[in-house]
Amino acid sequence: METLRPTDESQAIEAVGWACAGGHGLELVSGGTKRTLGSPGEAAARLDLSGLAGIALYEPEELVLTAGPGTALSEIAARLAQHGQALAFEPPDLGPLLGADEGRATLGGCIAANLSGPRRVKAGAARDHFLGVRAVSGRGALFKSGGRVVKNVTGYDLCKLLAGSWGTLAAMTEITVKVLPAAEKLRTVLVYGLDDEAGIAAMTRALGGPFEVSGAAHLPAGIAPLSGVGRVREPGTSVTALRIEGPEPSVLARTETLRALFADHAIDELHGHNSAAFWREVGDARFHAAAGEEIVWRLSVPPADGASVAGRIAGELEARAFYDWGGGLVWLALPRAPEDAGAGAVRRAVGPTGGRAPPPRAPAGARSRGPAARCAARSARPAATRRGSARRKTRGAACRRSTRNRPGWRR
Amino acid sequence: MKMPEPDAEVIARRADIARALGRIVPGEGVIDDDAALRAYESDGLTAYRQPPMIAVLPETVAQVSAILGYCHEEGIKVVPRGAGTSLSGGALPLADGILLGLGKFNRILDIDYANRCAVVQPGVANLAISQAVEAAGFYYAPDPSSQIACSIGGNVAENAGGVHCLKYGLTTNNLLGVELVLMDGEVVRIGGRHLDSAGYDLLGVITGSEGLLGVITEVTVRILPRPPSARAVLIGFPSAESAGDCVAGVIGAGIVPGGMEMMDNPAINAAEDFVSAGYPRDAAALLIVELDGPEVEVDHLVERVAGIAREFGATSIRVSEDEDERVNFWAGRKSAFPAVGRISPDYYCMDGTIPRRRLPEVLGRMAAMSEDFGLRVANVFHAGDGNLHPLILYDANNPGELEKAEAFGEAILRLCVEVGGVLTGEHGVGVEKRDLMGTMFSDEDLRQQQRLKCAFDPEQLLNPGKVFPILHRCAELGRVHIHGGQTRFPDIPRF
Numbered sequence: 001m002e003t004l005r006p007t008d009e010s011q012a013i014e015a016v017g018w019a020c021a022g023g024h025g026l027e028l029v030s031g032g033t034k035r036t037l038g039s040p041g042e043a044a045a046r047l048d049l050s051g052l053a054g055i056a057l058y059e060p061e062e063l064v065l066t067a068g069p070g071t072a073l074s075e076i077a078a079r080l081a082q083h084g085q086a087l088a089f090e091p092p093d094l095g096p097l098l099g100a101d102e103g104r105a106t107l108g109g110c111i112a113a114n115l116s117g118p119r120r121v122k123a124g125a126a127r128d129h130f131l132g133v134r135a136v137s138g139r140g141a142l143f144k145s146g147g148r149v150v151k152n153v154t155g156y157d158l159c160k161l162l163a164g165s166w167g168t169l170a171a172m173t174e175i176t177v178k179v180l181p182a183a184e185k186l187r188t189v190l191v192y193g194l195d196d197e198a199g200i201a202a203m204t205r206a207l208g209g210p211f212e213v214s215g216a217a218h219l220p221a222g223i224a225p226l227s228g229v230g231r232v233r234e235p236g237t238s239v240t241a242l243r244i245e246g247p248e249p250s251v252l253a254r255t256e257t258l259r260a261l262f263a264d265h266a267i268d269e270l271h272g273h274n275s276a277a278f279w280r281e282v283g284d285a286r287f288h289a290a291a292g293e294e295i296v297w298r299l300s301v302p303p304a305d306g307a308s309v310a311g312r313i314a315g316e317l318e319a320r321a322f323y324d325w326g327g328g329l330v331w332l333a334l335p336r337a338p339e340d341a342g343a344g345a346v347r348r349a350v351g352p353t354g355g356r357a358p359p360p361r362a363p364a365g366a367r368s369r370g371p372a373a374r375c376a377a378r379s380a381r382p383a384a385t386r387r388g389s390a391r392r393k394t395r396g397a398a399c400r401r402s403t404r405n406r407p408g409w410r411r
Numbered sequence: 412m413k414m415p416e417p418d419a420e421v422i423a424r425r426a427d428i429a430r431a432l433g434r435i436v437p438g439e440g441v442i443d444d445d446a447a448l449r450a451y452e453s454d455g456l457t458a459y460r461q462p463p464m465i466a467v468l469p470e471t472v473a474q475v476s477a478i479l480g481y482c483h484e485e486g487i488k489v490v491p492r493g494a495g496t497s498l499s500g501g502a503l504p505l506a507d508g509i510l511l512g513l514g515k516f517n518r519i520l521d522i523d524y525a526n527r528c529a530v531v532q533p534g535v536a537n538l539a540i541s542q543a544v545e546a547a548g549f550y551y552a553p554d555p556s557s558q559i560a561c562s563i564g565g566n567v568a569e570n571a572g573g574v575h576c577l578k579y580g581l582t583t584n585n586l587l588g589v590e591l592v593l594m595d596g597e598v599v600r601i602g603g604r605h606l607d608s609a610g611y612d613l614l615g616v617i618t619g620s621e622g623l624l625g626v627i628t629e630v631t632v633r634i635l636p637r638p639p640s641a642r643a644v645l646i647g648f649p650s651a652e653s654a655g656d657c658v659a660g661v662i663g664a665g666i667v668p669g670g671m672e673m674m675d676n677p678a679i680n681a682a683e684d685f686v687s688a689g690y691p692r693d694a695a696a697l698l699i700v701e702l703d704g705p706e707v708e709v710d711h712l713v714e715r716v717a718g719i720a721r722e723f724g725a726t727s728i729r730v731s732e733d734e735d736e737r738v739n740f741w742a743g744r745k746s747a748f749p750a751v752g753r754i755s756p757d758y759y760c761m762d763g764t765i766p767r768r769r770l771p772e773v774l775g776r777m778a779a780m781s782e783d784f785g786l787r788v789a790n791v792f793h794a795g796d797g798n799l800h801p802l803i804l805y806d807a808n809n810p811g812e813l814e815k816a817e818a819f820g821e822a823i824l825r826l827c828v829e830v831g832g833v834l835t836g837e838h839g840v841g842v843e844k845r846d847l848m849g850t851m852f853s854d855e856d857l858r859q860q861q862r863l864k865c866a867f868d869p870e871q872l873l874n875p876g877k878v879f880p881i882l883h884r885c886a887e888l889g890r891v892h893i894h895g896g897q898t899r900f901p902d903i904p905r906f
Contacts, residue, residue: 061662062768084665114607151572151576151797152836155860161612161863165611210548210639253707253708300606300607300608302526304523354603
């Protein structure tokens with residue numbers, strides 16, 4: 001497959017213009033860490049946006065940052081940390097889970113996949129922090145949406161549409177996000193020995209009380225021993241974890257009241273360093289990373305239904321699950337999945353809750369099969385090539401540029 | 412304000428249309444009496460008035476679907492309306508259009524504490540949601556000033572904000588799902604009680620779409636545990652610059668207050684005359700900073716904010732000692748609009764957002780414009796998130812003064828865009844800022860937005876004349892070539 005790797009916006013416009021005029025499908029990638037999710041695309045060429053990298057604007061007192069889609073999240077995190085700030089939606093690094101290297105995930109990929117970490121329950125998703133964009137449409141035309149201020153209702157919120165669109169709608173060339181002060185202090189309350197239902201119930205109590213819990217995860221007894229954090233790994237039982245963040249006096253007070261809520265359980269506490277390590281494991285789903293050939297689903301369900309959904313699937317298939325987002329995110333690994341990658345069982349369990357199951361991580365052979373694997377094509381094909389012959393006749397006119405010459409800079 | 416040319420053929424069929432709608436909504440749900448229709452002639456933006464051809468007040472989703480299906484079939488325009496509190500003319504009727512009122516959808520359908528959400532009908536008032544969950548220690552966070560009256564469906568349509576946006580987000584950040592009826596009558600559900608959906612984020616696009624994409628018939632919102640305590644700090648400053656610097660200082664120190672509001676001297680005095688909140692009348696600028704959370708956190712942050720304020724030259728600092736005092740501190744700010752209404756026969760409320768640090772410059776240039784236009788202006792400002800609400804004072808009885816106020820408002824919004832901000836922070840584009848969209852967006856930006864409109868409503872029957880300055884026909888949006896310097900489709904209405 002041919003790869004086009006623009007290094008500035010005008011080259012990106014040229015690349016999509018060429019693809020549109022010639023009717024070539026384009027697969028969009030940046031860091032390329034999530035390529036094992038969903039079906040392998042059927043694109044003729046690859047548009048690699050990793051060359052549009054770098055932080056163009058960062059104003060700590062305005063809580064705003066603008067960067068190219070290819071900018072590494074690790075670079076952004078390091079720059080923000082200099083000013084005591086962070087991306088509050090806690091972008092996960094799914095590289096190791098998905099068979100790619102750690103630390104390569106980019107801002108563009110994270111926004112295009114709308115991936116959020118454990119703080120999703122309190123701070124919102126990636127899409128909630130996505131303020132503005134410059135992008136090239138499938139017609140090869142540059143457009144912008146949103147702005148660089150948090151409060152903005154001018155026109156349709158096309159940023160929301162691009163977040164989670166997996167590169168199927170437009171090629172983003174510049175992304176503006178909201179940043180927030182990082183928490184000054186961090187603690188995690190651990191409750192031991194609860195089964196899945198009781199773990200979900202404990203998280204519901206904590207999230208429904210005045211503790212401002214910023215992370216709520218439940219690791220069943222089969223998962224907790226995979227943690228790198230001693231207090232989670234060693235007891236050999238299930239662990240329900242509740243994170244508290246904020247100014248120091250507040251964190252200490254809330255931790256105490258939260259511990260009191262679970263006084264009749266076996267409990268413990270993680271301090272800053274261990275807490276940070278633990279929540280990285282949860283957000284990055286490291287507990288499922290080791291078993292590289294397993295199908296891994298990421299199910300978004302009503303939080304209170306998390307355990308019953310996982311239980312129902314486990315009734316049909318061998319499954320290992322753990323829960324984030326207070327039960328609302330079920331990370332489900334299927335060691336011996338059937339031909340359909342478990343899609344049927346997943347659909348039967350998730351469907352009645354109204355929840356959603358995006359395509360899973362799957363080994364290459366399994367990715368081209370099954371309805372689940374088919375439902376997220378990652379190629380951004382121009383609208384002109386998507387429909388029947390009537391549309392095709394207008395192809396040249398719909399494209400912004402009519403050149404069929406390949407961009408000379410592609411190598 | 413130019414609106415799409417009314418279709419005389421449609422108006423001529425008014426009696427037939429009313430009869431057809433009467434078959435869908437029996438009883439008193441169809442209003443075609445001229446006197447009764449006057450009740451719907453404007454929304455919160457009272458400068459523009461136009462009674463609708465017919466108003467219809469359905470009670471069920473099936474009726475909404477049937478009404479839209481009928482109008483779609485017959486090519487009749489539809490303007491949806493919630494509580495009618497829009498400040499941008501989002502619910503301004505059309506002479507040849509149906510006004511679809513959702514006021515009868517006023518029930519709370521389910522409160523689900525385990526999943527921390529509430530399912531309500533669109534006509535439920537914003538504040539009523541918080542009241543319904545109050546006893547269990549929850550609330551609904553977005554709190555527009557009109558929260559007693561404004562409906563949650565309208566909040567979704569306009570992506571409403573409020574004073575607590577900085578910490579808790581706008582409507583779009585607190586919404587889990589909607590049920591929506593499309594212009595052809597199809598009923599669709601988007602989202603639910605789960606957090607993230609696979610596929611395109613249509614919920615995010617519907618929110619703030621100003622009634623141009625569909626009619627909302629059910630809303631699922633997140634509810635949050637109510638913070639155990641809150642205190643407000645009143646801080647007076649000798650200049651807008653020092654107040655602005657203090658805002659930056661608070662945020663730079665890593666503090667995100669529940670609310671951070673600023674008022675200028677004219678607004679301070681108008682509010683003080685009106686409710687005696689104890690504001691410092693001699694201050695050039697006043698900050699109200701509210702901290703919420705556990706008591707120990709609030710006390711800790713109040714101390715830090717007061718320290719920062721002193722650093723930036725505050726001339727007075729008062730901390731609320733009890734709930735009554737906190738509410739009183741807010742009373743002045745929350746009644747700023749009526750307070751200004753007392754010192755001027757009419758006022759025009761603007762709604763731009765700017766990068767915070769440009770505030771002193773923007774206030775300075777607004778003061779100069781005020782002299783040029785010969786109209787006074789009072790400023791209230793969501794300082795935390797840069798959302799300005801200049802109130803232009805005028806007297807509609809003086810010939811030409813409304814037009815002058817509009818020109819002043821337009822100049823302010825152009826200034827907001829010039830300094831890197833946007834036309835509207837929370838009130839919406841509606842008819843009010845429609846013709847200014849070109850100052851912020853290129854033709855291609857607007858075409859891209861209109862393609863979305865075309866995907867939902869290709870005949871452009873839903874709320875036409877709002878948001879977009881040029882009504883491109885959907886068929887023409889696929890082709891963007893200009894031949895020989897001539898614009899294609901010279902007959903397209905350009906407002």
